Amino acid sequence: xxxxxxxxxxxxxxxxxxxxxxxxxxxxxxxxxxxxxxxxxxxxxxxxxxxxxxxxxxxxxxxxxxxxxxxxxxxxxxxxxxxxxxxxxxxxxxxxxxxxxxxxxxxxxxxxxxxxxxxxxxxxxxxxxxxxxxxxxxxxxxxxxxxxxxxxxxxxxxxxxxxxxxxxxxxxxxxxxxxxxxxxxxxxxxxxxxxxxxxxxxxxxxxxxxxxxxxxxxxxxxxxxxxxxxxxxxxxxxxxxxxxxxxxxxxxxxxxxxxxxxxxxxxxxxxxxxxxxxxxxxxxxxxxxxxxxxxxxxxxxxxxxxxxxxxxxxxxxxxxxxxxxxxxxxxxxxxxxxxxxxxxxxxxxxxxxxxxxxxxxxxxxxxxxxxxxxxxxxxxxxxxxxxxxxxxxxxxxxxxxxxxxxxxxxxxxxxxx
Amino acid sequence: xxxxxxxxxxxxxxxxxxxxxxxxxxxxxxxxxxxxxxxxxxxxxxxxxxxxxxxxxxxxxxxxxxxxxxxxxxxxxxxxxxxxxxxxxxxxxxxxxxxxxxxxxxxxxxxxxxxxxxxxxxxxxxxxxxxxxxxxxxxxxxxxxxxxxxxxxxxxxxxxxxxxxxxxxxxxxxxxxxxxxxxxxxxxxxxxxxxxxxxxxxxxxxxxxxxxxxxxxxxxxxxxxxxxxxxxxxxxxxxxxxxxxxxxxxxxxxxxxxxxxxxxxxxxxxxxxxxxxxxxxxxxxxxxxxxxxxxxxxxxxxxxxxxxxxxxxxxxxxxxxxxxxxxxxxxxxxxxxxxxxxxxxxxxxxxxxxxxxxxxxxxxxxxxxxxxxxxxxxxxxxxxxxxxxxxxxxxxxxxxxxxxxxxxxxxxxxxxxxxxxxxxxxxxxxxxxxxxxxxxxxxxxxxxxxxxxxxxxxxxxxxxxxxxxxxxxxxxxxxxxxxxxxxxxxxxxxxxxxxxxxxxxxxxxxxxxxxxxxxxxxxxxxxxxxxxxxx
Numbered sequence: 032x033x034x035x036x037x038x039x040x041x042x043x044x045x046x047x048x049x050x051x052x053x054x055x056x057x058x059x060x061x062x063x064x065x066x067x068x069x070x071x072x073x074x075x076x077x078x079x080x081x082x083x084x085x086x087x088x089x090x091x092x093x094x095x096x097x098x099x100x101x102x103x104x105x106x107x108x109x110x111x112x113x114x115x116x117x118x119x120x121x122x123x124x125x126x127x128x129x130x131x132x133x134x135x136x137x138x139x140x141x142x143x144x145x146x147x148x149x150x151x152x153x154x155x156x157x158x159x160x161x162x163x164x165x166x167x168x169x170x171x172x173x174x175x176x177x178x179x180x181x182x183x184x185x186x187x188x189x190x191x192x193x194x195x196x197x198x199x200x201x202x203x204x205x206x207x208x209x210x211x212x213x214x215x216x217x218x219x220x221x222x223x224x225x226x227x228x229x230x231x232x233x234x235x236x237x238x239x240x241x242x243x244x245x246x247x248x249x250x251x252x253x254x255x256x257x258x259x260x261x262x263x264x265x266x267x268x269x270x271x272x273x274x275x276x277x278x279x280x281x282x283x284x285x286x287x288x289x290x291x292x293x294x295x296x297x298x299x300x301x302x303x304x305x306x307x308x309x310x311x312x313x314x315x316x317x318x319x320x321x322x323x324x325x326x327x328x329x330x331x332x333x334x335x336x337x338x339x340x341x342x343x344x345x346x347x348x349x350x351x352x353x354x355x356x357x358x359x360x361x362x363x364x365x366x367x368x369x370x371x372x373x374x375x376x377x378x379x380x381x382x383x384x385x386x387x388x389x390x391x392x393x394x395x396x397x398x399x400x401x402x403x404x405x406x407x408x409x410x411x412x413x414x415x416x417x418x419x420x421x422x423x424x425x426x427x428x429x430x431x432x433x434x435x436x437x438x439x440x441x442x443x444x445x446x447x448x
Numbered sequence: 449x450x451x452x453x454x455x456x457x458x459x460x461x462x463x464x465x466x467x468x469x470x471x472x473x474x475x476x477x478x479x480x481x482x483x484x485x486x487x488x489x490x491x492x493x494x495x496x497x498x499x500x501x502x503x504x505x506x507x508x509x510x511x512x513x514x515x516x517x518x519x520x521x522x523x524x525x526x527x528x529x530x531x532x533x534x535x536x537x538x539x540x541x542x543x544x545x546x547x548x549x550x551x552x553x554x555x556x557x558x559x560x561x562x563x564x565x566x567x568x569x570x571x572x573x574x575x576x577x578x579x580x581x582x583x584x585x586x587x588x589x590x591x592x593x594x595x596x597x598x599x600x601x602x603x604x605x606x607x608x609x610x611x612x613x614x615x616x617x618x619x620x621x622x623x624x625x626x627x628x629x630x631x632x633x634x635x636x637x638x639x640x641x642x643x644x645x646x647x648x649x650x651x652x653x654x655x656x657x658x659x660x661x662x663x664x665x666x667x668x669x670x671x672x673x674x675x676x677x678x679x680x681x682x683x684x685x686x687x688x689x690x691x692x693x694x695x696x697x698x699x700x701x702x703x704x705x706x707x708x709x710x711x712x713x714x715x716x717x718x719x720x721x722x723x724x725x726x727x728x729x730x731x732x733x734x735x736x737x738x739x740x741x742x743x744x745x746x747x748x749x750x751x752x753x754x755x756x757x758x759x760x761x762x763x764x765x766x767x768x769x770x771x772x773x774x775x776x777x778x779x780x781x782x783x784x785x786x787x788x789x790x791x792x793x794x795x796x797x798x799x800x801x802x803x804x805x806x807x808x809x810x811x812x813x814x815x816x817x818x819x820x821x822x823x824x825x826x827x828x829x830x831x832x833x834x835x836x837x838x839x840x841x842x843x844x845x846x847x848x849x850x851x852x853x854x855x856x857x858x859x860x861x862x863x864x865x866x867x868x869x870x871x872x873x874x875x876x877x878x879x880x881x882x883x884x885x886x887x888x889x890x891x892x893x894x895x896x897x898x899x900x901x902x903x904x905x906x907x908x909x910x911x912x913x914x915x916x917x918x919x920x921x922x923x924x925x926x927x928x929x930x931x932x933x934x935x936x937x938x939x940x941x942x943x944x945x946x947x948x949x950x951x952x953x954x955x956x957x958x959x960x961x962x963x964x965x966x967x968x969x970x971x972x973x974x975x976x977x978x979x980x981x982x983x
Contacts, residue, residue: 104785128749365746403512418508
């Protein structure tokens with residue numbers, strides 16, 4: 032039988048069993064993680080279930096990336112639950128600071144090509160860029176996995192997305208995924224695996240792949256996968272021979288195949304109040320902005336900071352504009368400092384924050400009042416997430432965000448003087 | 449401003465040098481300001497420095513309106529990158545500096561007087577560029593003694609005596625007592641006094657009629673959650689610190705960031721202690737980046753916040769928790785519930801708290817007493833009779849120790865030595881270290897960073913060799929039966945060994961042996977004696 036990438040990864044975790052979309056299977060994940068929004072709930076459910084120990088300490092991480100800095104009155108107490116889990120269950124992989132879970136997991140090699148990974152967070156699809164089948168679950172489910180090491184999953188059908196050709200300037204991973212989810216709609220890939228392929232995709236650097244996989248969930252996808260290639264080998268440090276099996280079989284069965292010509296793609300934005308309300312940049316240029324955010328697990332990586340530094344070199348942000356910049360991890364931050372990007376950003380007037388979820392999580396960070404308009408490189412613009420339900424948030428690529436910060440309105444980088 | 453004295457002592461109008469509007473402003477006053485024209489746009493500025501970034505719709509709306517006020521009326525505007533006090537200090541000598549930020553009082557030095565205004569006074573100042581205030585009695589304040597070379601220590605000492613001062617007069621502090629003080633140190637002194645409700649300024653030219661003398665004590669005063677309840681540093685020794693905050697216009701200065709970064713280089717924070725640093729301004733942040741101070745902080749799990757961050761906004765503490773801060777703000781419920789405490793301290797206290805998780809006496813090169821210290825590590829578990837040929841085979845004995853250590857335990861498991869990390873703890877059954885007298889068996893373990901071995905019993909020669917190499921040996925017959933390699937072990941010599949919730953007792957260790965171990969081994973132990981002239 033011929034199989035899609037998702038099917039192959041699942042089969043690799045079963046004992047020689049063949050699978051088809053719709054099959055219900057039970058398997059042991061390679062890695063799981065909880066972050067500090069859910070540590071308290073996970074702890075309580077774990078106890079309620081009567082569990083006393085975890086199935087495998089090597090395969091579990093606890094990461095604090097939402098509540099550090101402690102900004103709400105309840106945050107200091109919430110943070111204690113991460114420590115409780117680590118102490119009582121003798122856990123090894125604990126990151127009380129250091130970065131966003133969806134950057135640390137690929138960066139530290141917790142997720143590897145061919146792995147199946149679950150995290151208590153919707154954007155877990157991110158590691159599909161590494162050809163790992165990764166997806167989000169709730170905290171009760173996670174508690175059960177911690178105790179049993181088992182998880183059921185329904186084999187997804189796959190939508191294959193092929194992009195051939197050469198991407199025009201300023202069309203990044205962000206623009207690709209926004210275009211795709213604009214075409215599919217918020218539920219267009221519900222329960223399915225998205226499989227990205229094609230000559231344009233094969234040249235995409237890992238950071239762009241991580242961006243694309245990160246947002247797969249915004250059209251309902253269970254997983255968003257890339258085939259393993261030289262770029263995957265280089266990023267993970269694994270020999271290509273070991274991971275080259277992570278490719279869809281010729282002749283595998285797809286529910287749908289979408290094809291795009293790379294040359295037809297252009298910079299796009301998600302427009303408020305829906306992620307799938309995607310419009311080309313040229314249609315929304317000129318919208319005045321109060322705040323621009325650069326960061327998040329979608330676009331807070333080194334190449335994103337590099338693009339922003341390129342635009343901001345020798346420039347300052349528009350008078351009266353708030354420009355918040357958050358690197359996705361301390362490692363990214365350090366490398367950006369070495370490369371001089373942070374200095375460029377500071378000189379331009381950026382407000383630098385620690386590496387955490389920052390503006391994207393809403394809660395307390397950079398909130399907006401009712402007539403305000405913001406642009407971010409993150410992955411959600413849901414109603415009321417950032418303060419007033421009348422505030423408007425656009426989502427874009429880093430270069431467009433940077434150009435817009437300079438101009439004070441949504442702008443194409445090429446239009447800056 | 450030549451007429452500061454007159455201005456303070458009579459009710460007369462005086463021209464304002466600079467007006468700074470920040471987001472401490474209330475909405476009502478802001479609405480009124482929108483209606484009036486500033487007396488001189490070049491001398492009025494809008495500075496967002498209290499809630500950065502906005503943590504609510506209200507604060508965001510206030511920011512937007514302040515920004516619009518600035519843009520409409522042609523006023524200079526900054527968001528988060530510079531605060532009111534920094535701006536005022538940069539304009540030293542501008543005479544009267546007024547505004548809405550509580551920190552402006554800190555600008556009352558040299559030729560400037562910083563006044564915090566609100567409501568009608570602020571509107572009048574904005575519109576007319578003039579202000580008059582109720583007259584005040586002026587009293588001189590002479591500071592005697594105190595920690596002359598350490599401004600922050602001395603400032604905290606001042607608070608001890610200043611408790612008893614009458615709050616009505618304006619105190620003129622003689623500059624003579626403040627040698628070596630920078631602008632920021634003087635601002636810190638004024639702000640700390642302001643926290644006590646005392647108005648002060650620093651000026652060498654103003655000669656008040658009467659002068660009070662304040663004798664500063666020996667020990668620095670550290671404040672608990674409430675300015676009115678100061679206490680001495682010595683009384684707070686051992687207080688558990690849950691959070692450390694380095695920031696504010698003075699606390700976040702480059703020299704403080706540098707001290708913290710250097711102290712934390714290569715080290716980790718005390719367990720469960722949160723440390724945040726907010727550079728005093730964008731300029732300071734840039735300096736810190738260029739000087740390479742940020743990376744060591746990140747490696748030590750410190751959060752580097754934006755400039756103008758403040759504990760209530762981005763470094764909150766929980767019920768019963770304690771924070772130490774080198775800023776000037778504190779008070780009941782300042783950064784957490786009423787039973788949490790923010791203790792104003794010095795940078796060196798912050799560094800100690802970051803490393804040790806508590807306030808203590810001055811950190812010396814030596815660590816705290818071996819008896820009290822909590823030692824934690826990851827276990828490697830062995831059986832009985834682990835002999836010295838296993839620990840290090842004979843053929844390696846003549847190599848340099850750095851090469852030799854890679855072969856430790858080779859006959860048992862050639863991959864083990866590479867896995868051992870400094871701080872790991874060996875756990876074994878009886879007769880650990882049996883066999884040869886080779887001291888290298890102990891030396892390689894010390895070189896691998898093993899500081900503690902817990903075994904049912906130790907062979908005699910190995911026992912002495914290990915102690916002489918600074919390794920703590922503990923006898924316990926049960927632990928090896930329950931522990932597995934990879935488990936976490938912690939112990940305190942005066943309490944016992946803790947493993948997975950169970951405690952195992954530790955017998956008293958001979959005192960002379962503890963001394964040798966605490967010194968790091970026999971070589972250093974004898975060397976100290978030699979240095980003391982004993983041999």
